[in-house]
Amino acid sequence: MIASIAAEGQATRPAPFGHALVALAKERPEIVGMTADLSKYTDLHVFANAFPDRFYQMGMAEQLLMSAAAGIAREGFTPFVTTYAVFASRRAYDFICMAIAEEALDVKIVCALPGLTTGYGPSHQATEDLAIFRALPNMTVIDPCDALDIEQAVPQIADHKGPVYMRLLRGNVPAVLDRYDYKFELGKAKLVRDGADVLFVSTGLMTMRTLEAAEELAKDNISAGVLHVPTLKPLDVETILREAGKPGRLVVTAENHTIVGGLGEAVAGILMRARAMPSGFHQIALPDAFLDAGALPTLHDRYGLSTRAVVEAVKARL
Amino acid sequence: MTAPAPSPRTNVSLAERAYRIRRNALVMGEVQGQGYIGQALGVADVLAVSYFHAMTYRPEDPYWEGRDRFCLSIGHYAIALYAALVEAGIIPEDEMMTYGGDDSRLPMSGMAAYTPGMEITGGSLGQGLGISVGMALGLKRKQAKNWVINLLSDGELDEGSTWEAAMSAAHWKLDNLIALVDVNNQQADGPSTKMLGFEPLAPKWEAFGWFTQRVNGNDIDAVRAAFDAAKAHPVAQPRVIIFDTKMCKGVPFLEEREITHFVRVDASEWSRAIDILDAGRPS
Numbered sequence: 001m002i003a004s005i006a007a008e009g010q011a012t013r014p015a016p017f018g019h020a021l022v023a024l025a026k027e028r029p030e031i032v033g034m035t036a037d038l039s040k041y042t043d044l045h046v047f048a049n050a051f052p053d054r055f056y057q058m059g060m061a062e063q064l065l066m067s068a069a070a071g072i073a074r075e076g077f078t079p080f081v082t083t084y085a086v087f088a089s090r091r092a093y094d095f096i097c098m099a100i101a102e103e104a105l106d107v108k109i110v111c112a113l114p115g116l117t118t119g120y121g122p123s124h125q126a127t128e129d130l131a132i133f134r135a136l137p138n139m140t141v142i143d144p145c146d147a148l149d150i151e152q153a154v155p156q157i158a159d160h161k162g163p164v165y166m167r168l169l170r171g172n173v174p175a176v177l178d179r180y181d182y183k184f185e186l187g188k189a190k191l192v193r194d195g196a197d198v199l200f201v202s203t204g205l206m207t208m209r210t211l212e213a214a215e216e217l218a219k220d221n222i223s224a225g226v227l228h229v230p231t232l233k234p235l236d237v238e239t240i241l242r243e244a245g246k247p248g249r250l251v252v253t254a255e256n257h258t259i260v261g262g263l264g265e266a267v268a269g270i271l272m273r274a275r276a277m278p279s280g281f282h283q284i285a286l287p288d289a290f291l292d293a294g295a296l297p298t299l300h301d302r303y304g305l306s307t308r309a310v311v312e313a314v315k316a317r318l
Numbered sequence: 319m320t321a322p323a324p325s326p327r328t329n330v331s332l333a334e335r336a337y338r339i340r341r342n343a344l345v346m347g348e349v350q351g352q353g354y355i356g357q358a359l360g361v362a363d364v365l366a367v368s369y370f371h372a373m374t375y376r377p378e379d380p381y382w383e384g385r386d387r388f389c390l391s392i393g394h395y396a397i398a399l400y401a402a403l404v405e406a407g408i409i410p411e412d413e414m415m416t417y418g419g420d421d422s423r424l425p426m427s428g429m430a431a432y433t434p435g436m437e438i439t440g441g442s443l444g445q446g447l448g449i450s451v452g453m454a455l456g457l458k459r460k461q462a463k464n465w466v467i468n469l470l471s472d473g474e475l476d477e478g479s480t481w482e483a484a485m486s487a488a489h490w491k492l493d494n495l496i497a498l499v500d501v502n503n504q505q506a507d508g509p510s511t512k513m514l515g516f517e518p519l520a521p522k523w524e525a526f527g528w529f530t531q532r533v534n535g536n537d538i539d540a541v542r543a544a545f546d547a548a549k550a551h552p553v554a555q556p557r558v559i560i561f562d563t564k565m566c567k568g569v570p571f572l573e574e575r576e577i578t579h580f581v582r583v584d585a586s587e588w589s590r591a592i593d594i595l596d597a598g599r600p601s
Binding site: 032056058059061063064066067068069070071072073074075076077094095098099102103 | 429430431437438439441442444445446447448449450451452453454455456457459460478479482483485486489
């Protein structure tokens with residue numbers, strides 16, 4: 001399990017993105033799939049197998065992939081485009097910016113290996129993708145937590161008119177949110193669990209870590225809530241301000257992303273602009289550095305994303 | 319196949335169209351005192367044949383689904399395309415006076431959201447052919463018979479993404495795609511061949527799987543014949559026409575300028591250039 005974000009024995013579902021897209025595409029003939037030699041590694045092969053004539057293999061050419069997606073969107077189709085997050089955010093950025101975002105085209109860019117989800121080193125770790133795409137006008141940015149989030153996000157991002165960047169957890173994806181009264185709603189932050197002492201404001205896979213951390217903290221009579229923010233842009237300012245702006249709680253943001261330009265800084269900005277002062281504020285995020293290669297559980301622990309590290313960070317600040 | 323659109327002034331020769339496109343470009347250039355005039359004068363014959371011989375469109379309905387798509391990946395050639403779109407009746411003639419001005423639909427670099435007839439935003443080079451590949455794939459999905467035409471420049475061939483798209487077009491057998499390469503051998507820093515040698519050009523495109531022709535882009539009959547051959551080519555493969563053109567064609571005193579990528583034209587010279595062009599107007 002050196003490369004998995006799922007813990008031993010954790011419930012998972014296989015390829016939630018691929019299956020959700022197939023289910024949706026049965027009713028939506030305008031949906032097509034495109035990839036740059038990574039269908040098997042972005043779960044798009046499920047779609048390719050179901051709809052071979054609606055699948056476009058563009059080769060290992062991400063600039064072409066994004067350009068061609070723009071062209072086919074111009075002809076009235078809704079392409080779901082997959083690659084790794086590093087290649088979309090770094091190599092193909094100008095193409096996404098000028099051909100897709102500036103034109104507000106209906107292209108859904110779904111990218112595997114976001115943040116620290118592989119131990120392959122910086123060539124495969126997109127630790128800055130949220131900052132990059134948050135800064136891009138017209139772009140909607142989604143960082144889902146688990147299989148449920150992905151399954152529910154797929155039809156909603158298809159319904160949304162305009163470009164979307166969605167981070168993808170692939171393969172056997174943990175199923176965490178099923179146990180909570182939760183539904184993904186595009187553009188909304190959701191209070192998954194309430195708590196009196198600490199409020200986690202988390203996104204992506206870090207919401208499963210903050211939920212586990214909240215359980216752990218409860219054993220020490222620390223009451224921690226979790227506000228899940230799957231949509232990074234547009235941010236649900238109202239809900240974040242309502243929950244994180246309440247006085248008396250330690251607010252801890254948590255994201256699988258560099259500390260620069262992600263959720264934590266966005267939440268800090270919201271609070272500062274509203275002059276809302278929590279009793280404390282702490283950001284759990286990756287350091288502003290190129291990260292090590294290695295086994296993923298080790299790296300998550302080293303860089304503070306493991307449940308144990310989250311619990312310790314909170315206890316040290318209470 | 320869609321019916322040919324009614325074209326205004328159908329008795330007008332292609333040479334006259336090219337003259338008017340050149341004149342429109344000079345008129346707009348004078349408005350701002352600048353513009354990519356050299357490229358516009360050079361490519362005017364290719365645009366005349368594109369809009370008045372090769373392409374199907376409805377001037378009164380620039381977004382008509384049955385139109386052929388003309389993708390300008392070289393956004394800085396916008397003044398050239400505006401000049402053609404005015405002549406084609408897609409942009410009103412009096413709008414030329416807004417060129418490059420505040421709130422104009424004719425910005426200095428071509429953008430799709432601004433201008434009817436401008437299919438893509440092409441200012442960042444190396445994107446147009448990839449977008450054209452996607453459009454050609456989309457048209458095939460719709461079983462539409464329209465052409466996608468992409469005007470590239472020789473400098474744009476420096477961009478690796480152009481060659482990604484070229485490989486892809488052949489892979490997908492895009493016989494509804496025609497690439498036009500304007501070879502005027504001028505880039506921002508000097509002659510294109512000295513920036514990044516691109517010759518031999520025709521064998522490259524052939525090796526990439528394209529039906530390839532290379533003609534004098536300022537010889538209207540040769541340009542027309544090349545378009546006809548490109549459209550009639552029976553093999554399921556994309557088509558490219560490489561046009562060798564002369565920067566500033568039609569205005570000799572500008573043709574002789576050493577630096578023609580962005581031609582310096584003094585205020586007094588615009589009317590002189592138009593006068594020379596008028597004097598050479600085809601009869």
